[in-house]
Amino acid sequence: MKIVDIRERSVPLHSAMRNASIDFSKMTASVCAIITDVVRDGKPVIGYGVGSNGRYAQGGILRERLIPRVLEAVPVDLLDGAGANFDPAKVMGAMMRNEKPGGHGDRAVAAAVIDMAMWDIVAKVEEKPLWQVIANRFNGGAYDDRVLVYPGGGYYYPGKGLEPLQAEMRTYQEQGYRVLKMKVGGADLDTDLRRIEAVLEVVGDGANLAVDANGRFSLDEAIAFGKAVESYKLFWFEEPGDPLDYALQAELTQHYSGSMATGENLFSAQDAKNLVVYGGMRPELDWIQIDPALAYGFTEYLKVDAMMTEQGWSRRQQIPHGGHQLGFNMAAGMQLGGSETYPLVFQPWGGFADDVDIVDGYARPHDTPGIGIELKSKVYQQLKELAEG
Ligand SMILES: [Mg+2]
Numbered sequence: 001m002k003i004v005d006i007r008e009r010s011v012p013l014h015s016a017m018r019n020a021s022i023d024f025s026k027m028t029a030s031v032c033a034i035i036t037d038v039v040r041d042g043k044p045v046i047g048y049g050v051g052s053n054g055r056y057a058q059g060g061i062l063r064e065r066l067i068p069r070v071l072e073a074v075p076v077d078l079l080d081g082a083g084a085n086f087d088p089a090k091v092m093g094a095m096m097r098n099e100k101p102g103g104h105g106d107r108a109v110a111a112a113v114i115d116m117a118m119w120d121i122v123a124k125v126e127e128k129p130l131w132q133v134i135a136n137r138f139n140g141g142a143y144d145d146r147v148l149v150y151p152g153g154g155y156y157y158p159g160k161g162l163e164p165l166q167a168e169m170r171t172y173q174e175q176g177y178r179v180l181k182m183k184v185g186g187a188d189l190d191t192d193l194r195r196i197e198a199v200l201e202v203v204g205d206g207a208n209l210a211v212d213a214n215g216r217f218s219l220d221e222a223i224a225f226g227k228a229v230e231s232y233k234l235f236w237f238e239e240p241g242d243p244l245d246y247a248l249q250a251e252l253t254q255h256y257s258g259s260m261a262t263g264e265n266l267f268s269a270q271d272a273k274n275l276v277v278y279g280g281m282r283p284e285l286d287w288i289q290i291d292p293a294l295a296y297g298f299t300e301y302l303k304v305d306a307m308m309t310e311q312g313w314s315r316r317q318q319i320p321h322g323g324h325q326l327g328f329n330m331a332a333g334m335q336l337g338g339s340e341t342y343p344l345v346f347q348p349w350g351g352f353a354d355d356v357d358i359v360d361g362y363a364r365p366h367d368t369p370g371i372g373i374e375l376k377s378k379v380y381q382q383l384k385e386l387a388e389g
Helices: 059-072 088-095 105-126 130-138 162-175 189-203 219-232 246-252 269-278 297-310 325-334 377-388
Strands: 003-012 028-040 043-050 147-151 180-183 209-212 236-238 260-262 339-341
Touching: 003 059, 003 105, 003 377, 028 059, 028 105, 028 377, 043 105, 043 377, 059 088, 059 105, 088 105, 088 297, 105 130, 105 297, 130 297, 130 325, 147 180, 147 325, 162 180, 162 189, 180 189, 189 209, 189 219, 219 236, 219 246, 246 260, 246 269, 269 297, 297 325, 325 339
Parallel strands: 147 339, 180 209, 209 236, 236 260
Antiparallel strands: 003 028, 028 043
């Protein structure tokens, strides 16, 4: 049982949209195909990994450091104790050989793409959906047969007024979503309040709307924004300030009584621990959004999960960023709070299976082996071509 080849490619995620911090005119992501010599249904098992959005492709790190180290490893050293399947933690160990601790950044994004493909392989070798493998190994067999999902949307586009924003939100509702999210902090406060009120006309209640400032605000701006929106009782106020400014986050909890969410720009279990210990986050109210596809994959996420349990947090307050099928499988198999999704943006990479049915804001997990990439036809077509060289 061995890895035969690892192929990677950069793909465009570009779009005219922007949030409060960046535009997406040159956004890219890395994707990979890992080919094994294991045969199921008469064909070699191939795992697929797709990078999350917002941190660009990492082809250099993949080609120059991580992939060669995996291919140079002794094959049996990458297997579980029984030699019956691959062990993604051992593959991670090989990738991280001669990498110093700390300073996670782009390396974590690159490693996550390989790790996602390895978990896809593990599930395909077991001939089970990944969420089922996760439930069996890490949740005593329990799982959710419906997962809370919310679309990340409401971006700023050139010339986009209130009516197109409302139309976008109606589209999500027609698709079956209940909780929606919009960007804030990319305009002055009065403009953003008009945008929020326009969306509230559509969603009816603040409990159906989350807002995301993408780390744009200073402490004073975050407090002012929080005071201005507090009476809407929003689903959450996301990433108000710099993602590494735990003191800002902790201070803000003294000024804003509603739920807050953050963590998508923290790329290791240690960074997540710093947020939980020093960021003032409230386990009964707030949400942690570590994105496994940016932060060394599900293998590292298991450490995040263990840390959060140790710190007294429920899994229901974890809700992975990124709108990818890995986060969805984790949410179902670990019974997390839910998962983000991107039904309209970052296409064709964003969102879940082509035929996923959203009912009252919940989605059902798939029943085919692996992460479910094969159920997204446009994505699968491109990854299949990559695997076939
Ligand atoms: Mg965000």
